[in-house]
Amino acid sequence: MIAAQAVALGGPREYEQLCRGCGLGNFSTDVLQQDGRFHSRKPLNDLDLLEPVTRSLVQQVIQEAGTLGISLMAFETYRSQDRQLDLFDQGKSQLHTVGVHHYGLACDLVRDVGGAPSWEGDFSFLKVITRRHRLIWGGDWGTPGQPHKLYDAVHVQRCSVARQGALFRGEWYPADDYDPYTDLDENGSITLMASAEVRRRKPRTIRLKSIGLKTTRTRVSVPHELLVGGAGGYSHLGEAGLVETRL
Numbered sequence: 001m002i003a004a005q006a007v008a009l010g011g012p013r014e015y016e017q018l019c020r021g022c023g024l025g026n027f028s029t030d031v032l033q034q035d036g037r038f039h040s041r042k043p044l045n046d047l048d049l050l051e052p053v054t055r056s057l058v059q060q061v062i063q064e065a066g067t068l069g070i071s072l073m074a075f076e077t078y079r080s081q082d083r084q085l086d087l088f089d090q091g092k093s094q095l096h097t098v099g100v101h102h103y104g105l106a107c108d109l110v111r112d113v114g115g116a117p118s119w120e121g122d123f124s125f126l127k128v129i130t131r132r133h134r135l136i137w138g139g140d141w142g143t144p145g146q147p148h149k150l151y152d153a154v155h156v157q158r159c160s161v162a163r164q165g166a167l168f169r170g171e172w173y174p175a176d177d178y179d180p181y182t183d184l185d186e187n188g189s190i191t192l193m194a195s196a197e198v199r200r201r202k203p204r205t206i207r208l209k210s211i212g213l214k215t216t217r218t219r220v221s222v223p224h225e226l227l228v229g230g231a232g233g234y235s236h237l238g239e240a241g242l243v244e245t246r247l
């Protein structure tokens with residue numbers, strides 16, 4: 001109620017100022033869920049829809065890229081479940097359930113060409129910059145030494161892949177001082193166990209629409225390769241259902 005009132009007063013920024021530290025919940029529950037755009041079917045690039053620490057880090061990445069002569073812009077910050085379903089139905093995403101973007105913890109950064117978004121060119125420069133600013137890059141998911149079949153070069157997030165399941169279940173949200181790389185270092189076993197789980201399980205209920213088979217809403221772990229795909233330049237691959245996803 002307080003959150004709704006605060007947002008009604010102005011928006012995410014105002015709410016943040018009013019409610020920072022009041023302990024009601026987290027940015028996702030207190031701000032995003034109260035925002036009028038929670039069900040938006042359009043891509044949203046408002047940085048205010050990023051959790052504050054994530055927002056700051058994304059801004060630092062954009063700024064550092066600028067010093068290298070690369071002009072970046074956010075193409076998408078928050079994503080609704082409604083939009084995810086649209087993308088799924090259109091064959092642009094193979095994920096039925098929205099991922100880390102839904103929680104204000106992920107951003108897609110593309111080139112800014114005269115104010116228009118562009119996916120042209122190489123984005124591997126993000127590897128170093130994102131790591132420096134403690135964001136996970138979708139090109140290596142924070143673990144470049146491991147094979148990844150998902151390559152999402154414009155995606156960054158402040159959440160390790162191993163934490164995504166807990167995030168999606170509402171059991172976890174990053175604290176301000178959360179560092180996904182420390183998380184990976186300290187909880188590598190989680191990642192390894194999850195990976196083993198992914199390899200072991202057969203995709204018994206996952207049937208991708210794009211290949212004309214059924215989908216179910218059953219929650220299962222999915223092999224990485226089933227999540228690979230997408231259409232053309234904007235193949236938003238998946239925030240990740242790398243370890244656990246809900247289709």
Ligand SMILES: [Zn+2]
Binds near residue numbers: 154155156236
């Ligand atoms: Zn993304």
